[in-house]
Amino acid sequence: MDYSDLVNALQENDTKKANELITALRPRLIAFLRIHMNATQADAEDCAQDALLNSIEIINEDRIEKPEQVVSYILSTCRNTYLKMQKKKRPEAVEDISTRNQQDPRQLQSLLDKEQKRLLKLCMEQLKEKYQTFMQYWFDHPDAQAKKVANHFDISVSNTWTRKHRIIKKLNECYTKKSKL
Structure with missing residues (x-):
């Protein structure tokens, strides 16, 4: 499927075509996060949703220079969203590790x-x-x-x-x- 049409559909307010492309792209983003980033299903779904919303906003603001590379852009946005999510979770993990290290081995x-x-x-x-x-x-x-x-x-x-x-x-x-x- 050619996702570069997503840029055209959003710019032309073709809601039906945009929804069709987003519906097809969303499982691909989730699979990307699950396979390449080892994300949980819930995290992958959240990040894919956030990445799509951010990407749609960028497309609507006409800030996409190469519509043919929109999938690469959305995948990068998806990956970065996931990494930011993990970074926010990290302080809890560090506290847990430091607590465990205080115990005698x-x-x-x-x-x-x-x-x-x-x-x-x-x-x-x-x-x-x-x-x-x-x-x-x-x-x-x-x-x-x-x-x-x-x-x-x-x-x-x-x-x-x-x-x-x-x-x-x-x-x-x-x-x-x-x-x-």
């Missing part, structure tokens, strides 16, 4: 956790067996009350706290050396 955190556990295990192995058992109890029961731990190991509550803090201090020193902090 799971893989990196997982590797760090594994390394920390490995170093802690090495440090635990350097303790006397009774202290290993004592600390393992705390790791297995992190919410345990000191009195319960004291009863379990048959020691006083104050001895429980003293032992726990001394062992934690040793583990910290060992961990710091091993991790070269």
Whole structure:
């Protein structure tokens, strides 16, 4: 179909011919956006409509220099309309990305956790067996009350706290050396 007739039809107020050409051109514009610009159906329809309205206005103002290239002009207008639409949407996407980047990467955190556990295990192995058992109890029961731990190991509550803090201090020193902090 020769769309250069669109310019003539609009300039001559031939509404029937103009509507026929626009009706035939619109699906082509939508397909162009969907295929070449990866636009959604809704975005493609909106942009095609806007591009056609803008192009009709330009044609009515007699600003088209080469009527035979009207389809290229309308396709370019359509593409530019879509790109402007995407640019307006971009700030939302940037905010979303920046929010996601503020979260710790799971893989990196997982590797760090594994390394920390490995170093802690090495440090635990350097303790006397009774202290290993004592600390393992705390790791297995992190919410345990000191009195319960004291009863379990048959020691006083104050001895429980003293032992726990001394062992934690040793583990910290060992961990710091091993991790070269």
